[in-house]
Amino acid sequence: MSAVTTTADLPVVVIGAGPAGLAAAAHLLGHGIEPLVLEAGPTAATAVRGWSHVRLFSTWSELTDPAAEKLLTPTGWAKPAADTYPTGGDWAEQYLQPLADVLGDTVRYGATVTGVSRLGRDRIVDADREQRPFTLRVARADGGEERILGRAVIDASGTWSTPAPIGADGLPALGEHAVSTRISYRVPDLKDPAVRARYAGKRTAVVGSGASAFTALATLADIAQDEPGTHSVWILRRGISGSTFGGGSADQLPGRGALGLTAKAAVDNGYAAAVTGFRTEAIEAADDGRLILTGEDGRRLDPVDEIIVLTGLRPDLSFLSELRLALDERLQAPRELAPLIDPNQHSCGTVHPHGHRELSHPEPGFYLVGMKSYGRAPTFLAMTGYEQVRSITAALAGDIQAADRVELTLPETGVCGGAGLFDDPAAGQADEGGCCAPAPALVQIGAGVSLPVAAPAGTASDRCCGA
Numbered sequence: 001m002s003a004v005t006t007t008a009d010l011p012v013v014v015i016g017a018g019p020a021g022l023a024a025a026a027h028l029l030g031h032g033i034e035p036l037v038l039e040a041g042p043t044a045a046t047a048v049r050g051w052s053h054v055r056l057f058s059t060w061s062e063l064t065d066p067a068a069e070k071l072l073t074p075t076g077w078a079k080p081a082a083d084t085y086p087t088g089g090d091w092a093e094q095y096l097q098p099l100a101d102v103l104g105d106t107v108r109y110g111a112t113v114t115g116v117s118r119l120g121r122d123r124i125v126d127a128d129r130e131q132r133p134f135t136l137r138v139a140r141a142d143g144g145e146e147r148i149l150g151r152a153v154i155d156a157s158g159t160w161s162t163p164a165p166i167g168a169d170g171l172p173a174l175g176e177h178a179v180s181t182r183i184s185y186r187v188p189d190l191k192d193p194a195v196r197a198r199y200a201g202k203r204t205a206v207v208g209s210g211a212s213a214f215t216a217l218a219t220l221a222d223i224a225q226d227e228p229g230t231h232s233v234w235i236l237r238r239g240i241s242g243s244t245f246g247g248g249s250a251d252q253l254p255g256r257g258a259l260g261l262t263a264k265a266a267v268d269n270g271y272a273a274a275v276t277g278f279r280t281e282a283i284e285a286a287d288d289g290r291l292i293l294t295g296e297d298g299r300r301l302d303p304v305d306e307i308i309v310l311t312g313l314r315p316d317l318s319f320l321s322e323l324r325l326a327l328d329e330r331l332q333a334p335r336e337l338a339p340l341i342d343p344n345q346h347s348c349g350t351v352h353p354h355g356h357r358e359l360s361h362p363e364p365g366f367y368l369v370g371m372k373s374y375g376r377a378p379t380f381l382a383m384t385g386y387e388q389v390r391s392i393t394a395a396l397a398g399d400i401q402a403a404d405r406v407e408l409t410l411p412e413t414g415v416c417g418g419a420g421l422f423d424d425p426a427a428g429q430a431d432e433g434g435c436c437a438p439a440p441a442l443v444q445i446g447a448g449v450s451l452p453v454a455a456p457a458g459t460a461s462d463r464c465c466g467a
Helices: 019-030 066-075 088-106 193-199 211-226 254-268 370-374 382-396 400-404
Strands: 012-015 035-038 111-118 134-140 145-150 152-155 203-207 231-235 272-275 280-285 291-295 306-309 366-368
Touching: 012 019, 012 134, 012 145, 019 035, 019 066, 019 088, 019 370, 019 382, 035 088, 035 111, 035 145, 066 088, 134 152, 152 382, 193 211, 203 211, 211 231, 211 254, 211 272, 254 272, 291 306, 366 370, 370 382, 382 400
Parallel strands: 012 035, 012 152, 152 366, 203 231, 203 306, 231 272
Antiparallel strands: 111 134, 134 145, 280 291
């Protein structure tokens, strides 16, 4: 092995040219460290472009990284109005792609990482392991393969490519694969005529309880106003409480609060009906070709034409099997970070500041950042990823004082309780002594029953301090 393979003149390899990955490259350059960004797609922000039609609930002021801005400003780039809300497409075209262009040959497209290890050492071998560089196996778009060496690896590949299935047990429901052509795991772009035709005048099941589900309900409600017969069935594994629709006007991200209220309006106005406490066990085709969902409790719902599954995302860890990772057994997030973001325990309050120490693994020099660092936990914000890579790159540069100086304050929201807590249909109230005012009694409603009006936004039931 040549001397170069053990020295600091190897690049830090960043997997993924999304928001966190490109920000990491910008920070590395600021420290005089060479980055190499490997992007599987043909452009920067391939995953973001997959939801280009969706408007973010963060403003531009929360979506750009300071180190990236320093690279962009000399090119004549002008930061969009700070108080406006971009779509995913806006974010990609007006910020992420220009940033990738400034980084130039530092970013390689059509490069899919299929494996990461230590050079000449599988995960079992201890001998001089930490002195060995990382080796990455890369599949190129032209069908070829190559090996790339790096002094460190920052995995910012996200979770977009691995959506969760409809089954409440984390497994696909019986029959889910067989009817996959009738299921979407993304928020549909209903401005696309072909996509609109798929849902217009149809009965669609929307499964999920987060911002993506809210978006789907709201956009389907828009179609319902113009297309008779368009109706949504909102399927929740939990019950309905005052926090179901988020923080409303109490949310410090107004766009996020407004999104929940829009989804609530879709139910209140009869464009969607909610089915609560329903855990899908099987999906089968009826005689007329429509789809019937059966719950674990034996309930069978009225047939639907289409299903939109928005039950979360999960990290792809398959290409990291030769690395020694310390991951939480539930969230698949770094073990030191997990208690700070775990929705089973951290249902209220803001995410605590975290950086290189919480994101470290028994494999020195390897980090998960961005969405992937949260594993299966929800509510990740771009500013979290930017602070993560600022801390990590400072640590890689040897400036531990700067790396430890982590300051992260996330906006509060009225969402109180995470997926784990609320998967219990009876868990509609905050525990005594929690950070929220007493929640209203849980309301169980079935398909075709209107949702009762919750307490107005800003009342005690909506002032929960979850993040």
